[in-house]
Amino acid sequence: RALALGAVDCYAKSGGGMGLDDAGMLAQMIREAAKVRFSPRAPAAAPSTITRIAAEVRGTLADRPALIAIGSSTGGVEALQTVLSGFPADCPPTLIVQHINARFAPAVARTLDQSCPPKIMIAEPDMPLKDGHVYLAPGDDRHLSIGGSSTFHCKLRSGEPVSGHMPSVDVLFASVAEIARTIAQDEATCTVFGMPRAAINLGAARIVAPLGSIARHAFSKAA
Template identity: 35%
Template structure:
């Protein structure tokens, strides 16, 4: 019999605490140890109860979830799944070390509650296997990555290159590590991050403030160009297409692929078909196998492919699946992927 995942629920809403503790207990692989009404109560209960995973509301009185994570994780590195309304604070909490997040549902709709609970239970299961990182551990970025970017030769091949990146659990921060310091002349980058609607636009805006490249949420028909990063919108697939002399993105709703919408496989397969060898594929942290087959198809077409290393992944799932089927040309940590990428582009 598999060991149950022990969960502590932290939420200041009496009603929402009740919903979470009752509904999570209905999952056969989850045991709810109890709840905490605020961060101070949680700080007392976590060392005592030793949960495998904590669910955490970001917006709480007295001490918000972000400050709570900064204080908690260095002493008690427990995986945390955020339960939040649409708020930019989610990304601050992920930066502080939370593993993943789930959007709070409309509690007046039964179907919404059911799908929310299934998603939360799934992310709790993933989080129970995740590697917890803190601000302290994230700060150890190598000097090589910070200072050794090689300039891109201005060549038709480099300028025609498409960079496609896919990530899931742990990917919001890992993706920032990759693109944050890439210079404005970097070829266009297409990103699929498993994320619900509403959050992808805020995520793109957050990246745009801290990156040297321009970053925005993709709109159907956007032209891919140097210096631009396009994030697939939540609940929409994104694929690459050719329109006249330009590469463009097509954003559309269709069935989930590899269990996701947006799907990394949809993006990678389209890049393999349209850009062929003039492409780079990067697969990063996340559970499951979304993107693995698509990356293999890219490599078969002559593209250069990079997989995030086990040591730097929050969840070494998608990169592992890609590596196991021969889709990865080279592995690198999230901090060193930019150096590997720039070196490759400079040699084109």
């Protein structure tokens, strides 16, 4: 609930006191939190507003993508609520990697499922990707990516952290990079302008947009 209300991050301390690993991870989270630009929390969108946005998006579904991949980190849970609230209930299958501790992933999935039109769940190995469903990485020691060719499914595999994260957004994006167009959140609406900045600096972002318009761009024929 704290994450949904705008908390920068949550840390699940291991049992038996704080060890060196705990201290290192906590220090990193504090460094990331120090980069956050705080602003007053905007009120949640009214149901009528969500319905209108979903209707606008649905009007472009003839040209919609086969699937959508989303990566988010610090401040990402609140941003995900904003973006997914603009998705119609029959959106293309969507995979999400949120850099978060596994202990909090189920609660995040439940919160998003209760407030957004699509069905939102924790991804499981070989789970087939279906319209109207959003699959959130478990947040444990497995990376989430897309498997399959003619039909797609969730692929979860163990490994080392990538770019300091497990699961890593990089792994998910690498699995769709050759067929994807990239939308990056603009600096003005970011809690921390980190991953979007990296995509923009690499020239990988086809569109740079405010958070509130990302859902529209995801389904836009011109995107």
